[in-house]
Structures are given as C-alpha cells and as structure tokens.
Amino acid sequence: MGRAPCCDKANVKRGPWSPDEDAKLKAYMEKNGAGTRGNWISLPQKIGLKRCGKSCRLRWLNYLRPNIKHGGFTEEEDKLICNLYKSIGSRWSIIAGKLPGRTDNDIKNYWNTRLKKKLLGKQHREQDARRNYTWPQKPFAVQDSANPSQAHPNEQEFLASLMVQTKGEIFSYDQETNYGLFATSKSSISNEIFYNTDVSFTRDKLGENSVNMLTSSNYYSFLTSSYPPMTRYYCGVDIAPGTNFQEFEKIRVELEEIDYNFPQQLDGLENFSMPEMVNSSSAYPPMISNYEAFQEIPHDFSLDKSSYIALRQEHGSSKV
DNA sequence: AATTGTTACAACCGCCAAATT
DNA sequence: CAATTTGGCGGTTGTAACAAT
Structure with a gap:
C-alpha cells in the first residue's frame, strides 16, 4: 500500500498552466492575500479550478507571485x-x-x-x-646553516630528499620572499584541503635544524582555488593538542571567498597562522604573518603585491 | 529532411515537520 | 496529548525548443 494521494488525481488537471487558469488564481490571490495557512487545499474548488491545491501553491509561489525574477542571472x-x-x-x-x-x-x-x-x-x-605548469628548475637556494652566505653544497639532493619525505611537490614559491611550501595532497580529505606533513620555511632558515622543524610538524593547509600563477598561498595551522579547527575553518572559508571574488588580493600573500602561532615559541619561529593583519587586508581592495608585503611588515610580520 | 541527442525549466512527487484539530 | 492535515522542501521527471548528426 502506498500513501494516500493528496487529491483526487482523476478529477484534477495536471501539466502546464493555461493563461486562463493563471488569471483566476492571480485574481483570487491578489484579492484575498497570499497563503494564509489552510487555504491551499480548498482553494481550487472555491475559484473553480480543477487543480490540486499544492499545484496552485507552487504556481503562485514560483511564477505568479509579484516581484519575482526569471532568468537573466547576473x-x-x-x-x-x-x-x-x-x-x-x-x-x-x-x-x-x-x-x-x-x-x-x-x-x-x-x-x-x-x-x-x-x-x-x-x-x-x-x-x-x-598539471601542465612547469615549476622553476631551481626555485630557491638552500643555504648551509653553518655558512649562511653560501648555498648548500647539496642543494639538489636536499630538495630531492625533502620531496621524498613529504611525498609532495612544491606547491608554491615566491621569488620575492623566498617562501616556499611543500605539501602532500590527500584528496580524500576534501577537494581543496590538503593534509601536509611539512610546510613553510624560509631560505635562511634551511639547515640541519630547520629540517627537523620541517619534518616534525604537521599542518593543515589548503590551496586557494586558482593557480598558477603560483603566488597563491595557504593557511597553515599546527596540528597539535588544543588546535582550534573551527577557527581555522573560518579563515579558510574567508580566504576562499576572497580568492573567488577578489583573487588579485591574494597576490603576494604568504602564509597566515592562527593567532597563537604569531607569538610563536622558539620551536616555531615566527615565519608567518599575523592573523589580525590578514583580517585588515581584505578591506583594502586596491593593494598590490608590494603594498601587501609592506603592510605585512608594518604589522610585525616576519622576514620578507 | 528525418532522426537523435541535448538543454532548459515548469511542474510533480513523496517525505517530513509544523500546525491544527 | 495523539492523530490528522497542511505547507515547505529537495529530488526528479516530462516535455518543448533547440542543436547535432
């Protein structure tokens, strides 16, 4: 046994509405006011329409009701x-x-x-x-911490090993700031959120110690929706006890909105951290700009890349 | 020119929660 | 308060107009 039909199908008209039917319904609705409850089912008989009450309701709400637009979506x-x-x-x-x-x-x-x-x-x-984007052959120099002025002698090997460790690829690198980001994508999490085993570092932080730093922390990052160009950045957060993922999610959504509506505003941005990471400990050098600064930036839609970097510095952002 | 495939969209269906009895 | 009725909603279908073969 199925459910009882809402009205007598045999005696009820179905399919497209005729101009005549529209006129009857419209006249009644305009005279007696819209949809006070309990009216729809009995309405058709009242005005001599062979229609189901639900059908009348739908026709009015979606089509006849005043002030509704059709098509021409902006x-x-x-x-x-x-x-x-x-x-x-x-x-x-x-x-x-x-x-x-x-x-x-x-x-x-x-x-x-x-x-x-x-x-x-x-x-x-x-x-x-x-997929088709070719990253710069030699995106940045790795420096030897013992001798910061010189490139690491085994730069290529170092990069290669880092790539293996992260099972990833270089998602982004900014020539101007020498910020780069390694990420491992796990699409199972969700389309645009990636779980990374390693994240951001700066050129002059690379060295023996920084390798440890890089490989010992876990981050969430996400890719902004359109790149290349490659200077699109990620929100990173340390996955540790007490991590506030809701806050992180808010930033992610916010960044995505901006990326979608004002993509140029993200040019030149680096990484943004949770507020607690801005006042970071020695274990996590303050390599990331602060969240408050980030919150301010989107309101100025005229900023170009260099202005962003300047603003970041102004707000106590880290090394540029 | 005839047939088949695609797109656009109004309208329908059944579920379920809110309202009413 | 339970039982019944109604309205709201999202998924889906039927079909006319249009496009492709």
Missing part, C-alpha cells in the same frame, strides 16, 4: 550561488533567501542545468593548468 548572483552551494550544499530555500526576487525552484534549475557545468568546467581548466 555574474554576482552566479558567484553567490556557487559559494553558497559550496558551503551549505543544496539548501535551495536558504540560498533563495539570499537572492531577492529569486525562487528556490529557479535557482535549483539554474544550478542543475548551467552553473554545475560551468563550475566543473572551471575546475577542470584549473586542474589542467596545474
């Missing part, structure tokens, strides 16, 4: 829908709530027929770009 709306979908999934009514004049049904259709493909296409293009 670029801003596209972005908002994509971002919301990424963060909350297919909660169409909530998404529609953020877009004045749009119905959940319209947005759902729009997503299913166009946006989904548009986004997938974009991701594939980025993936291809990443």
Whole structure:
C-alpha cells in the first residue's frame, strides 16, 4: 500500500498552466492575500479550478507571485550561488533567501542545468593548468646553516630528499620572499584541503635544524582555488593538542571567498597562522604573518603585491 | 529532411515537520 | 496529548525548443 494521494488525481488537471487558469488564481490571490495557512487545499474548488491545491501553491509561489525574477542571472548572483552551494550544499530555500526576487525552484534549475557545468568546467581548466605548469628548475637556494652566505653544497639532493619525505611537490614559491611550501595532497580529505606533513620555511632558515622543524610538524593547509600563477598561498595551522579547527575553518572559508571574488588580493600573500602561532615559541619561529593583519587586508581592495608585503611588515610580520 | 541527442525549466512527487484539530 | 492535515522542501521527471548528426 502506498500513501494516500493528496487529491483526487482523476478529477484534477495536471501539466502546464493555461493563461486562463493563471488569471483566476492571480485574481483570487491578489484579492484575498497570499497563503494564509489552510487555504491551499480548498482553494481550487472555491475559484473553480480543477487543480490540486499544492499545484496552485507552487504556481503562485514560483511564477505568479509579484516581484519575482526569471532568468537573466547576473555574474554576482552566479558567484553567490556557487559559494553558497559550496558551503551549505543544496539548501535551495536558504540560498533563495539570499537572492531577492529569486525562487528556490529557479535557482535549483539554474544550478542543475548551467552553473554545475560551468563550475566543473572551471575546475577542470584549473586542474589542467596545474598539471601542465612547469615549476622553476631551481626555485630557491638552500643555504648551509653553518655558512649562511653560501648555498648548500647539496642543494639538489636536499630538495630531492625533502620531496621524498613529504611525498609532495612544491606547491608554491615566491621569488620575492623566498617562501616556499611543500605539501602532500590527500584528496580524500576534501577537494581543496590538503593534509601536509611539512610546510613553510624560509631560505635562511634551511639547515640541519630547520629540517627537523620541517619534518616534525604537521599542518593543515589548503590551496586557494586558482593557480598558477603560483603566488597563491595557504593557511597553515599546527596540528597539535588544543588546535582550534573551527577557527581555522573560518579563515579558510574567508580566504576562499576572497580568492573567488577578489583573487588579485591574494597576490603576494604568504602564509597566515592562527593567532597563537604569531607569538610563536622558539620551536616555531615566527615565519608567518599575523592573523589580525590578514583580517585588515581584505578591506583594502586596491593593494598590490608590494603594498601587501609592506603592510605585512608594518604589522610585525616576519622576514620578507 | 528525418532522426537523435541535448538543454532548459515548469511542474510533480513523496517525505517530513509544523500546525491544527 | 495523539492523530490528522497542511505547507515547505529537495529530488526528479516530462516535455518543448533547440542543436547535432
């Protein structure tokens, strides 16, 4: 036994609405006010429509109701829908709530027929770009801690061993700051979050001791969504007892938003830490800029790369 | 020109929680 | 308060228009 139908299917019209039916429903709704509860089921008989009450409700809400837009989604709306979908999934009514004049049904259709493909296409293009990108042959010099002015004699071997240790690749390197990042991707965690065994270091921190530092800490990092260009950076956090992952997640989301809407604002950024890492101990040299500075930066949408670096220094950021 | 495939989107379906009895 | 009814929601389908073969 299935469930009882909401109305008598045999005596009820289905399919597209005629202009005549629309007019009847619209006239009634405009006269008697919209959707006070308990009205929908009995409404069709009242106004002589051979329709299911639910069908009337849907027709009114999605189509006849005043002040609703159809089609012609703007670029801003596209972005908002994509971002919301990424963060909350297919909660169409909530998404529609953020877009004045749009119905959940319209947005759902729009997503299913166009946006989904548009986004997938974009991701594939980025993936291809990443795959095909050739990193600089010799991205940075490794210095010998005993003799900082000279390059490490076994630079290539050192880099190679580090690559093996991290099972990764150089995801980013900034010529200007000599910041680089090794990361090991584990796509099982989620598309854009990577679990790394090793992370950031600076040129002049490399040496015997810094190798220990690099290999003994665990970090979460994430890739911003579009690169190359390679100067896109990551949020890193030490995975240790007491790590506040919710705070980390907030930063991640924030950075992703910026990367999506104002990607140029991330040019030149290095790594950002949790606040507690800014006042770091000797075990973790303050190689990372502070979170407060990061919070301020996005509000100035005119900053270019060098201004960012200047601002970072101004805010007590580490070595540049 | 005829057929097949694709896209766009209104409308439908069934579940379930809120409201009502 | 339980039982029943209704509205809200997200997934899915039917189909007309359009594109490709």
